[in-house]
Amino acid sequence: MLEGTGDYRVLRRLQPLADHPGTPDEPTFIGLVVDVETTGTDFAADEVIELGILKFEYGASGRIYRVLETLNQLHEPRKPIPAEITRLTGITDADVAGRRIDDAAVARITADAAVVIAHNASFDRQMCEPRWPVFRDKNWGCSCHQIPWRAEGHEGLKLGYLLADCGLFHRGHRAIDDCHALLALLARPLQVSGQLALAALLATARKPTVRLWAQGSPIETKELLKARRYRWSGRRRCWYIDLDEDQIEIERSFLIEAIYRRPISDLPADRFTARDRYSARTNPEQGA
Known part of the structure; x- marks a missing residue:
């Protein structure tokens, strides 16, 4: 009723992407959506304190068929988590005490991926590569800068802004929640062209x-x-x-x-x- 008046926009809580019905009728590949929470933005000094990965199957058309595996783990850094990071993410020193990301699990889930996607790939890739060498030889795509969001009618590039434009909201700044949000955006058609967002990203990422x-x-x-x-x-x-x-x-x-x-x-x-x-x-x- 609110939406019908034209005076209101209603945001709905994001739900994890459901499997696409039916069997794929095209070649399929394995992709990863990755997000990290860190102690800061200094690649040399700061550390990953949370890693989220969604492993998914997608087709040559850019259609996402299903989520294959989920990884979400915390890690205790060498130094206390800065207060501003705790305010942003909600992650406290108590949350990460004694926790360690399973490097073998990361290597296994990443091994057969054709592409790794992050919403700010320059940051996430440089944070991931020193810790997990398996990421170094992967193709990476950036959903923030390799999809023409502004040309498709969006004013902001942040994940929360893009979700809001689609009538959705989520709990941001936690790794796996941001992964689910990004996968949902990648599965949607763009507002102007109607092209699937993942298809647009892959087309750009493939170009030298x-x-x-x-x-x-x-x-x-x-x-x-x-x-x-x-x-x-x-x-x-x-x-x-x-x-x-x-x-x-x-x-x-x-x-x-x-x-x-x-x-x-x-x-x-x-x-x-x-x-x-x-x-x-x-x-x-x-x-x-």
């Missing part, structure tokens, strides 16, 4: 991307580069931008005309795929 470095750019052009969405690498002392392969020549032309103002042909570029994208191996502030 190129990181183009504006090596030796004049310092007075930094505002132009920032406006163009270039980012600064303190380690390499250089501006860079990540692009689809078909955008590279357009971007080189921009740099020649607006930044260097002279012909230039030797700008360095790095090519990434889902196998190494979002990894510390490709983070310009870490590793190689």
